[in-house]
Amino acid sequence: MEAIRILEDEVRELIRRRGMDPQREPEEMRRLVQAATADYDARSLIGSLPLLPDRDDAEKTVFDSVAGFGVLQPLLDDDTVEEIWINSPTAVFCARGGVSELTNISLTEENVRDLVERMLKSSGRRLDLSSPFVDAALPDGSRLHVVIPDITRRHWSVNIRNRVDTW
Numbered sequence: 001m002e003a004i005r006i007l008e009d010e011v012r013e014l015i016r017r018r019g020m021d022p023q024r025e026p027e028e029m030r031r032l033v034q035a036a037t038a039d040y041d042a043r044s045l046i047g048s049l050p051l052l053p054d055r056d057d058a059e060k061t062v063f064d065s066v067a068g069f070g071v072l073q074p075l076l077d078d079d080t081v082e083e084i085w086i087n088s089p090t091a092v093f094c095a096r097g098g099v100s101e102l103t104n105i106s107l108t109e110e111n112v113r114d115l116v117e118r119m120l121k122s123s124g125r126r127l128d129l130s131s132p133f134v135d136a137a138l139p140d141g142s143r144l145h146v147v148i149p150d151i152t153r154r155h156w157s158v159n160i161r162n163r164v165d166t167w
Contacts, residue, residue, distance in 0.1 A: 003050040007040045008062045015066060022067035023122060023139065029067040033059055069115055071105050076142065076162060086112055086158035112156050116146050138163075 011033055015022060022029045037052070037059045044051050052058045064073035075081045075094050083095040089112050092105040107115075120127060123136035123144075133147040141163035148156050 003040075003044065003052045004058050004061055006049065007037060007052070007058060008065050010040065011036045011062055011066055023118075026067055030063060033063045033066070037062065069119060070111070071107065072115060072160070075103070075105075076138075076140070076160070081162050083162060084158075084160040086156070088155040109155065112158065116144075116156065116158060119144050120146075 014032060014036060015029075018032075020028065020032070037055060040049065041052055041055055043049055064070055069076060072084060072092075075084050080096045081094045082098070083100075085093040085100075086107070087093065089107040089109050092103045092107065093100050094103055095101070116127065119138055120134065120136055122139050125134045125136045127134045127146055127148060129148075129150075132149075132151045134145070136144045138144055138160070143161040145159040145161075146156060
């Protein structure tokens with residue numbers, strides 16, 4: 001995973017230098033990630049960089065991290081997932097066919113805050129002590145509901161109702 005972290009840092013630096021908005025320029029982001037991954041892969045073969053475990057997986061992981069919603073993106077992309085809950089950073093659940101299941105996703109409190117901030121960016125909504133809960137629509141039509149402490153006991157509470165084509 002060290003290789004993917006280094007690659008992600010390099011891609012984020014390229015995004016900053018170019019002044020890109022990853023959520024508004026997904027195709028350009030995809031090309032940037034592919035080019036950066038190819039460059040990293042070549043450099044790792046002749047230098048001291050750690051090798052990528054799988055180039056395609058690395059591209060998807062980095063793209064999801066910089067242009068999507070990180071580790072939650074595979075759940076959001078899965079049409080069988082109806083809902084996602086983050087009850088605490090280490091308790092992430094999803095529902096498929098009306099049955100909830102604990103995922104193997106583990107986050108930090110900072111990861112949760114960063115994900116929520118990215119999710120709210122396109123809605124123009126904010127979340128802070130003066131406005132401790134928010135409802136918003138994600139760009140794909142999914143619904144986001146977030147509540148923060150002191151309304152919740154300890155952790156940020158996040159609920160995402162995945163888009164449903166029948167709406």
